[in-house]
Amino acid sequence: SEISEAGDDIGTIDEIEEKPFFSMPFILKVLRLNAPEWIYLLFGAIASLIFGGIMPAFSLVFSQVFGALAETDPNKQEEQIRTYTYVIFLIGLAGGISQIISSVTLAKAGEELTMRMRILSFKTILRQEIGWFDIDENNLGALVTRLSSDAASLKGFTGPTFGVILSAVGALVTALAISFEAGWKLTLVILCFTPLMVFTGLIQGEQFSKAAGDKKDSSTAAEEGGKYATQAIENIRTVVSLHLEDNFIQLYEEAFDRDFRNRMLYLHYISFANALANSLMFFIHAASFGYGVKLIQDKDMTFDSVFRVFSVITFAAMTIGRSASMAPSYAKGKASARRILDLNKRESKIDPEDSSGITLSNTNGNIEFRDVRFRYPARPKLRILHRFNLNCNSGETTALVGPSGSGKSTTVALIQRFYDPLTGTVLLDGHDIKTLNIQWLRSLLGLVQQEPVLFNLSIRDNIAYGDNNRQVTQDEIEAAARKANIHDIITSLPEGYGTSCGAKGGQLSGGQKQRIAIARALVRNPKILLLDEATSALDNKSEKIVQEALDQARTGRTCLTIAHRLSTIRNSDKICVVDRGQIKESGRHEQLLQQQGIYYKLNMAQERPENEKVK
Numbered sequence: 001s002e003i004s005e006a007g008d009d010i011g012t013i014d015e016i017e018e019k020p021f022f023s024m025p026f027i028l029k030v031l032r033l034n035a036p037e038w039i040y041l042l043f044g045a046i047a048s049l050i051f052g053g054i055m056p057a058f059s060l061v062f063s064q065v066f067g068a069l070a071e072t073d074p075n076k077q078e079e080q081i082r083t084y085t086y087v088i089f090l091i092g093l094a095g096g097i098s099q100i101i102s103s104v105t106l107a108k109a110g111e112e113l114t115m116r117m118r119i120l121s122f123k124t125i126l127r128q129e130i131g132w133f134d135i136d137e138n139n140l141g142a143l144v145t146r147l148s149s150d151a152a153s154l155k156g157f158t159g160p161t162f163g164v165i166l167s168a169v170g171a172l173v174t175a176l177a178i179s180f181e182a183g184w185k186l187t188l189v190i191l192c193f194t195p196l197m198v199f200t201g202l203i204q205g206e207q208f209s210k211a212a213g214d215k216k217d218s219s220t221a222a223e224e225g226g227k228y229a230t231q232a233i234e235n236i237r238t239v240v241s242l243h244l245e246d247n248f249i250q251l252y253e254e255a256f257d258r259d260f261r262n263r264m265l266y267l268h269y270i271s272f273a274n275a276l277a278n279s280l281m282f283f284i285h286a287a288s289f290g291y292g293v294k295l296i297q298d299k300d301m302t303f304d305s306v307f308r309v310f311s312v313i314t315f316a317a318m319t320i321g322r323s324a325s326m327a328p329s330y331a332k333g334k335a336s337a338r339r340i341l342d343l344n345k346r347e348s349k350i351d352p353e354d355s356s357g358i359t360l361s362n363t364n365g366n367i368e369f370r371d372v373r374f375r376y377p378a379r380p381k382l383r384i385l386h387r388f389n390l391n392c393n394s395g396e397t398t399a400l401v402g403p404s405g406s407g408k409s410t411t412v413a414l415i416q417r418f419y420d421p422l423t424g425t426v427l428l429d430g431h432d433i434k435t436l437n438i439q440w441l442r443s444l445l446g447l448v449q450q451e452p453v454l455f456n457l458s459i460r461d462n463i464a465y466g467d468n469n470r471q472v473t474q475d476e477i478e479a480a481a482r483k484a485n486i487h488d489i490i491t492s493l494p495e496g497y498g499t500s501c502g503a504k505g506g507q508l509s510g511g512q513k514q515r516i517a518i519a520r521a522l523v524r525n526p527k528i529l530l531l532d533e534a535t536s537a538l539d540n541k542s543e544k545i546v547q548e549a550l551d552q553a554r555t556g557r558t559c560l561t562i563a564h565r566l567s568t569i570r571n572s573d574k575i576c577v578v579d580r581g582q583i584k585e586s587g588r589h590e591q592l593l594q595q596q597g598i599y600y601k602l603n604m605a606q607e608r609p610e611n612e613k614v615k
Contacts, residue, residue: 026334026337026338029341030154030158030334030337030341031158031162033113033116033117033158033337034109034112034113034158036112036116037108037109037112037113040105040106040108040109040112041105041106041109041162043101043105044101044102044105044106044109044162044163045162045163045166047097047098047099047101047102047105047163048098048102048106048162048163048164048166048167048170049166049167049169049170050094050098050170051095051098051099051102051163051167051170052166052167052168052169052170052171052172052173052174053170053171053173053174054091054094054095054098055171055315055316056171056174056175056178056312056315056316057091057174057178058088058091058095058315059178059308059311059312059314059315059316060178060308060311060312061084061087061088061091062088062311062315063304063307063308063311063312064080064084064308065081065084066304066307067080067304068080068081068084069081102163102167103160103163106158106159106160106162106163107159107160109158109159110154110155110158110159110160111155111159113154113155113158113159114151114152114154114155115151117150117151117154117340118147118151118152120344121146121147121150121151121340121343121344122147124343124344124346125143125147125343126352127348127351127352127353128346128348129348129349129350129351129418129419130350130413130418130419131349131376131377131378131418131419132348132349132377134376134377134378135377135378136378139227140227140230141224141225141226141227141228141229141230141231142224142226142227144226144230145226146339146343149336150336150339150340151336151340153332153333153335153336154333154336154337154340155333158333161329161330161333165330168320171315171316171320172316172320174312174316175312175313175315175316178308178312179308179309179312179313182301182305182308182309182312183295183300183301183305183306183308183309185291185295185300185301186288186291186292186295186301186306186309187309189287189288189291190284190288190309190313193280193283193284193287224255225252225255225256227255228248228251228252228255229248229252231248232244232245232248232252281317285310288309288310288313289310292306292309292310349420350417350418350419350420350438351438352438352439352442353439354437354438354439355437355439356437357435357436357437357438357440357441358431358435358436358437359436359437359440360428360429360431360436363428363429363444363527364394364429364558365394365395365428365429365444365527365528365557365558366391366392366393366394366427366428366429366430366558367390367391367392367415367426367427367428367528367558367560368390368391368392368426368427368430369388369389369390369391369411369414369424369425369426369427370389370424370425370426370427371387371388371389371423371424371425372385372387372388372389372414372421372423372424372425372426373385373386373387373388373421373422373423373424374388374407374410374414374419374421374422374581375422376419377419383581384407384410384581385407385410385411385421385581385582386580386581386582387424387582388407388411388424388581388582388583389583390411390576390583392558392560393558393573393574394558395556395557395558396558396559396573396574397554397559397560397561397569397571397572397573397574398559398560398561398572398573398574398575398576399560399561399562399563399569399572399574399575399576400560400561400562400563400575400576400578401562401563401564401566401569401575401576401577401578401599401602402577402578402579402584402598402602403579406578406579406580406581407578407580407581408562408578409532409533409562411560411562412447412530412532412560412562414426415433415445415528415530415560416441416442416445416447416530417433417434417438417441417442420434428441428444443467443469443524444526444527444528445526445527445528445529445530446466446521446522446524446526446528446529446530446553447521447530447532448514448517448518448521448529448530448531448532448534448550449517449532449533449534450532450533450534450536452505452513452514452516452517453504453505453517454501454504454505454508454513454516454517455501456500456501456502456503456504457500457501458495458497458498458499458500458501459490459496459497459498459499459500459501459516460474460477460497460498462501462516462520463477463480463481463497463516463519463520463523464477464523465520466480466519466520466521466522466523466524467523467524469524472523474497476523477497477519477523478497480519480520480522480523481497481515481516481519483518483519483522483549483552483553484515484516484518484519484522484549484553485515485545485546485548485549485552486512486515486516486518486519486549489512489515501513501516509542510539510542511539511541511542511543511545511546514534514535514542514546515545515546515549518534518546518549518550518553521553522553526557527557527558528557528558528559528560529553529554529557529558529559529560530559530560531550531554531559531560531561531562531563532562533562533563533564534546534550534561535547535550535563535565535568536563536564536565543565543568547568550568551571565606566599566602566603566606567606569589570589571589572588572589573588574586574587574588575587575588575589575592575599577592577597577598577599577602579598584597584598585597585598585599
């Protein structure tokens with residue numbers, strides 16, 4: 001059905017399959033992201049393994065020191081202590097060097113990965129179809145939060161965290177080797193507690209995952225809060241004028257309050273798991289001491305060997321404990337890695353960078369909508385266009401009028417291939433636009449919207465942005481500005497074309513912004529001009545000036561105009577009345593008035609207030 005087609009496969013950045021806390025295939029997949037830094041990872045891994053073996057090696061020497069202190073011969077005692085002192089110094093030197101190498105190389109690999117993933121994620125976001133941005137989960141606040149935090153948190157899964165985990169592996173292997181050599185029976189008894197240690201470790205890991213935002217409900221709290229914060233700050237003037245500060249503060253608090261309650265529940269589990277893990281070490285020592293005494297009594301082990309096993313296991317546990325402390329960073333990094341992988345594997349349904357498709361050698365600019373049905377993917381239950389048919393002839397101006405929500409602006413979005421129809425086709429010179437090269441198609445179009453979007457750059461750069469396929473010259477910029485009736489105003493400014501437009505064009509008036517937007521549309525010399533209520537937000541004086549610029553701009557071009565004020569489209573070659581997703585009336589201004597239908601009523605409704613003003 002239409003509804004299911006419209007709502008299918010929109011895709012969000014939260015569509016992530018849950019994975020165990022430690023999933024080797026997933027870990028290897030993330031490490032492959034770091035493949036360009038393999039040399040850093042290799043040296044970092046080797047250094048981390050060496051550093052992990054330092055503490056067990058030190059504990060071995062440390063246990064020998066006690067034996068030297070018990071030596072009755074002063075000369076032998078001095079010689080042994082001097083030897084062990086040198087060995088401990090060398091162990092410390094090796095530990096320091098290995099830690100420096102591990103920290104520097106893995107930090108370098110982590111920073112490189114963060115930068116690459118941040119850029120890659122940004123590129124992936126910009127390549128998604130417009131419908132993907134329409135859904136709430138992919139709002140501005142969520143995407144900005146993901147770009148800023150996820151890539152940075154990825155270092156908690158690789159980078160230094162990876163080194164700490166490898167150090168724990170090195171410590172474990174070294175400790176087991178020394179312990180088995182010193183007393184395999186006692187070592188096996190200690191290892192009997194391993195399943196319980198692993199169990200408590202897994203409990204800690206899973207709960208850290210939840211507390212770190214590894215679960216979907218928890219991970220969206222920052223995004224939802226960021227969404228409200230972004231809305232409030234972006235529209236601060238409106239928020240202050242309407243006194244909505246408390247409303248947004250309440251929404252912001254509620255977004256984090258739900259997550260806070262979940263985290264408090266997880267905190268109880270974490271506390272229990274930590275208590276069990278810490279107590280377990282004492283239980284192991286108690287059982288091991290008891291069995292060690294028995295082995296000494298049975299002459300299976302000496303006091304030195306028992307002490308050696310305990311020293312090695314204890315010091316190794318300290319290193320392994322450091323890796324456990326990294327569980328929150330690991331969990332947070334794992335969640336970020338999953339979201340980044342999920343985002344970057346998503347293929348856009350309409351990729352603006354797609355180089356496939358045909359280009360036409362000769363373009364006339366004829367546009368045709370043929371039996372088009374359309375629903376927005378984010379609102380699949382709301383029908384926008386239904387069996388919509390329209391012809392925009394080359395070189396003519398076609399105007400669309402009608403009630404709000406009737407589907408007028410949707411036609412502009414479909415021509416630009418922001419969306420694809422559910423059924424039917426949109427054609428350019430008889431070719432389905434889905435078969436055309438999308439970059440070439442959009443290069444033919446010039447768009448002027450109701451709310452012009454200007455960047456925080458100079459006027460020159462904002463106009464030049466209209467054509468990124470080549471280097472736009474200053475003469476071309478000025479020519480476009482003259483056609484838009486804005487050149488004289490620009491040159492009267494102290495910095496001329498170098499004047500900054502400010503954030504969102506805040507340094508300019510509404511009429512000035514609109515005329516710069518017109519100049520930007522004209523600088524690419526578009527074959528087709530799309531005007532989406534380009535003058536509706538202006539006062540009468542500004543509207544008249546902008547309308548003159550638009551009248552000049554559409555000369556010799558195919559022009560599709562969407563208008564609310566009928567006075568701006570009376571001279572159009574064809575006026576179409578759109579209602580409930582279909583064209584109900586079509587003709588020139590005089591013809592539609594004679595029909596005394598919808599257009600006639602709209603015209604009378606707008607003329608009545610004007611007549612009252614005159615009186």
